[in-house]
Amino acid sequence: MKRHISVLVLLFFMSIQGYAMSDKDPSDIPKPQVDFHGRLTDIDNIVTEGAQIAFNGHTFISAKRGATSVYIPFEKIDRLEIRDNEAGITSEQNEIPGNLILTDGTEYELEFQSKDEVTGTASFGQFRIRIDHIRSLKLTSKPDATRIN
Secondary structure, eight states: OHHHHHHHHHHHHHHHHHHHSOSSOGGGSOOOSBOOEEEEEETTOOEEEEEEEEETTBSEEEEEETTEEEEEEGGGEEEEEEOOHHHHHHHTOSEEEEEEEETTSOEEEEEEETTOEEEEEETTEEEEEEGGGEEEEEEEEOOSSOBOO
16 A cells, blocks of 8 residues: 555656646757847747747748748848737637738738747747747847858
């Protein structure tokens, strides 16, 4: 009987540990070949200044514009603004509406997948955030073909 209780206690603590940890390893955060810097504001209005910004591991944004899949390189992007974050999170929508503003001022309404992620590095370490938890992302500097080694 004592042995069964010990096993149950051990299993309990192991399961709690699994819930407390993220399901993704920080070493899985991609480092893009080109170093874009940006200012990310999340749904709690917390601003994070970052470098090595990537969208799903790439330096382009992929989304839907109507029935068309679009792929827009970071070089052309000024900022991204996500709409209806709270509604998307609470209802667990798969598609999240947003506005993409290009460097020439052109604006597009796009639909993103809620599982899309923005990753990067900040002064405190690395970060990863789902698109439905972002209010805005402003790309603050674009490299002159500077490659990361």
